[in-house]
Structure formats: C-alpha cells, structure tokens
Amino acid sequence: MSDGTATTTDLDVRLEKHRLELTGYCYRMLGSSFEAEDAVQDTMVRAWRSYEKFEGRSSLRSWLYRIATNVCLDMLTAGNKRARPMDLTDSTPLARAALSPRPDSTWLEPMPDVRVLPTASDPAEAAVAKESVRLAFMAALQQLPPKQRAVLILREVLAWKASEVAELLDTSVASVNSALQRARATLADRAGSAADAAVSDPLDEEQQKLLERYVAAFEGYDMAALTALLHEDAVMTMPPFDLWLRGTPDITGFMTTLGAACAGSRLLPVQVNGLPGFAQYKPDPEAGGFTPWAVQVLEISDGRLTGFHFFLDTKRWFPLFGLPLHLEAEADEIE
Numbered sequence: 001m002s003d004g005t006a007t008t009t010d011l012d013v014r015l016e017k018h019r020l021e022l023t024g025y026c027y028r029m030l031g032s033s034f035e036a037e038d039a040v041q042d043t044m045v046r047a048w049r050s051y052e053k054f055e056g057r058s059s060l061r062s063w064l065y066r067i068a069t070n071v072c073l074d075m076l077t078a079g080n081k082r083a084r085p086m087d088l089t090d091s092t093p094l095a096r097a098a099l100s101p102r103p104d105s106t107w108l109e110p111m112p113d114v115r116v117l118p119t120a121s122d123p124a125e126a127a128v129a130k131e132s133v134r135l136a137f138m139a140a141l142q143q144l145p146p147k148q149r150a151v152l153i154l155r156e157v158l159a160w161k162a163s164e165v166a167e168l169l170d171t172s173v174a175s176v177n178s179a180l181q182r183a184r185a186t187l188a189d190r191a192g193s194a195a196d197a198a199v200s201d202p203l204d205e206e207q208q209k210l211l212e213r214y215v216a217a218f219e220g221y222d223m224a225a226l227t228a229l230l231h232e233d234a235v236m237t238m239p240p241f242d243l244w245l246r247g248t249p250d251i252t253g254f255m256t257t258l259g260a261a262c263a264g265s266r267l268l269p270v271q272v273n274g275l276p277g278f279a280q281y282k283p284d285p286e287a288g289g290f291t292p293w294a295v296q297v298l299e300i301s302d303g304r305l306t307g308f309h310f311f312l313d314t315k316r317w318f319p320l321f322g323l324p325l326h327l328e329a330e331a332d333e334i335e
Contacts, residue, residue: 011051015044018061022068024116028132028153029072031082031142033109033320036116039075043068058167066168069150076146082108084139084309085237085244092243094250097258099241107239108139110295110311112321113271130274132157135297135309138273140190144183151176152183203276207300211269211276214298214305218280221263223252231304238294238310266290270321272297279323280310290327292318 019040026043027036046067047054054063083106092098116133120126131137132153141149147169154160154168155176162180166173203211210229217225227248236251237244245251255262267278277297281290292314299307311317318325 011048014060015047015064018064019044020116020118022064024118024129024133025065025153025158026068026072027111027116028138028141028157029069029146029149030075031108031138032105033111033115034316035075036111039068039071042071046071062164062168065154069168073146073150080105081142082106083142084108084135085239085242086235087139089242089244091235091246091250094245094253094257097243097245097250097254099238099243099258101240102242104240104313104316106242108135108142110135110272110277110297110309110317113274115320117274128157133274135273135275135299135307140187143190144186148179148183148186151179152187155180156184206303207276210300210303210305211298215267215278218278219265219267221255221265223256226255227252229305231301231306234305235307236310237307238312240313262293265293266327267296268323270295270323272321275299279318279321281327284326287326289329292323292325295321 022040022043023036026039027033030036030039043064047064054060058066088102088106111133113130113133117126117129120129141152144152150169151165154165155162160168162173162176166176169176213225214229216222217229230248230251232248233246234248234251235244235246236254245254262280262282265280265282267280270277270279272295275297277295279292280294280296282293283289284291294310294312294314295317297309297311298305299309317323
C-alpha cells in the first residue's frame with residue numbers, strides 16, 4: 001500500500017456504493033428511518049476499521065450485510081417492536097377521541113423512497129422492493145423475532161440463496177428454511193388484517209386522478225368530496241398519538257372538530273414507503289404563509305383510499321424529506 005490516501009479514498013467509494021441498499025435493509029429490520037441510517041453509518045465505520053481483516057472469502061457486499069445484520073440484531077436486543085396505532089389499540093369512536101402521545105420509539109417511521117429504493121432495471125424487482133417498504137408489510141415485519149426478520153428480508157426481498165443466508169448468520173440451511181417457514185406463517189396470519197395498498201408503479205391514470213381529487217378535496221376541506229374518495233372502512237392514524245379512526249363519519253367528523261385547524265392546508269407530493277404521499281402545510285396565523293404539519297402516506301385499493309396516515313413530528317420528518325420549513329402564502333406549488 002504505497003499510496004495510503006488513494007487506497008482510503010478507493011475504499012470509501014466502494015463502501016458508499018452499498019449505502020442505499022444497506023439503508024433499505026436496516027430500515028426493514030428496525031422500522032425506524034433514523035435508526036436505520038445510524039445502523040448503516042455504524043456498519044461503514046466497522047467495515048472501514050476492520051477492512052484489513054477482510055480476507056475476501058465472500059464479496060464485499062456480503063461482508064457488509066453480515067456487519068449490518070449484526071448491528072441491527074444488537075440494536076433489537078431491547079425487544080422494542082415498532083408499530084402503527086392500529087397494532088396497539090382498538091379504533092376510537094369520535095365521541096371519545098383524545099390525543100395521547102406515546103414515545104417516538106413506539107412508532108413505525110416513514111421513509112423517503114429515494115433513501116431506501118435503488119433504481120432497478122427489472123420492473124418486477126422494483127415492485128417487490130416497493131411492496132417491502134409499505135407500511136402494512138413493515139408493520140408485519142416488526143412482529144417477527146429479529147433473526148426470522150433477517151431471514152425473511154434476505155430470502156424474500158433481496159432474493160439471497162438459503163446457503164448464502166446460512167453463511168451470513170453462521171447457521172445451517174435447515175435452520176434458515178425453518179425460520180423462513182415460520183416467518184411466512186406469521187405474515188400470512190396478519191395478511192387478512194393488513195390493508196392492501198394496491199398501487200401501480202408508476203401510478204395508473206385512475207390512481208393519478210384519485211390523488212388529484214384528494215388534493216382538491218383536502219385543500220378545499222370539502223368533506224363531501226373527501227367522503228366520496230374514502231373506502232367505508234378507511235383508517236386514519238396520527239403518530240405520535242395512539243388514536244386512530246375507522247370509517248368516513250368518524251374521520252370527517254374529526255377533521256371538522258379536533259382537526260379543524262387543518263382547513264386551508266397546502267399539499268406537496270412526496271414518494272414515501274413505496275406509496276403516494278404528501279407534505280401537509282397548514283396556515284400559520286402568526287407568521288403568515290404555511291407551516292409544516294404532517295407527512296401523509298396514502299393507501300389505495302380498488303379505486304378508493306383505504307388509509308391515510310399523518311406523521312406529525314415535522315421537525316424530524318420534513319428535513320429527512322428535504323422539504324422546506326415554510327411556504328409563502330402565494331406559493332401554491334414549489335418545484
């Protein structure tokens with residue numbers, strides 16, 4: 001190694017090529033946007049420090065996944081399972097609605113597509129990747145024991161061979177196959193209750209029109225128009241609050257009572273968790289213009305909205321999505 005600087009730079013470049021896919025892997029494992037990025041950074045640091053011990057018996061990619069898996073398993077030893085509000089409580093009738101927050105560590109967190117979904121030339125591969133970060137699937141993953149979670153992601157999402165997963169986890173092929181079978185059974189049990197976000201990639205004309213009608217209804221705060229777009233059993237969640245609502249009467253009733261301050265909001269489109277979404281800005285009576293309020297994630301099935309999820313911790317989410325922290329009153333759209 002006559003040129004240490006060049007060698008270091010080369011290694012940095014080689015490691016960085018894997019950051020995006022590793023972030024997606026760690027996000028699926030941990031259910032947290034920020035913990036995933038921390039885990040990948042820890043992986044990179046560990047790889048950089050121990051590279052001289054890397055003997056090349058596996059590919060650099062496989063070696064990085066081994067490190068990332070160990071980092072995630074260490075982070076999951078506390079046993080915390082991130083969840084959606086409907087995973088923790090029953091829906092609440094509007095008459096008893098109360099906004100009770102829970103700690104950030106309780107919740108499954110949203111993630112911008114660009115941080116976890118590599119560009120795929122194969123449409124089928126791209127579709128699997130998107131489906132594997134959707135909220136319903138992510139919530140189901142969090143119910144699996146950590147090693148089963150790793151096996152399912154590596155085998156079903158990333159299409160690793162059983163022998164490759166066994167080597168990564170220092171176990172047998174039989175153990176990998178057994179863990180995968182148990183993980184599949186758990187997910188199958190949850191499939192009936194998970195909202196099926198049947199979204200085309202790219203959005204088909206009908207879905208695009210549905211979103212345009214949603215923006216018009218929400219920005220106009222037109223509850224009759226919104227009701228026409230919602231499935232009768234649609235759900236609405238608002239982490240960090242554990243309250244969630246089911247059905248159009250309770251949802252629109254909430255929006256015109258406890259949520260009335262959202263009238264007059266503006267929506268900017270975002271790509272989040274493999275689903276369409278919007279950054280919501282509500283009117284700012286003190287500073288004028290519009291202030292960040294929520295990252296919305298929409299679930300669509302059979303031409304209706306089956307779920308819309310409002311992630312309200314804007315000081316965390318808007319910078320993550322590269323979104324402005326203020327909109328001027330005259331700006332209906334921002335490039």
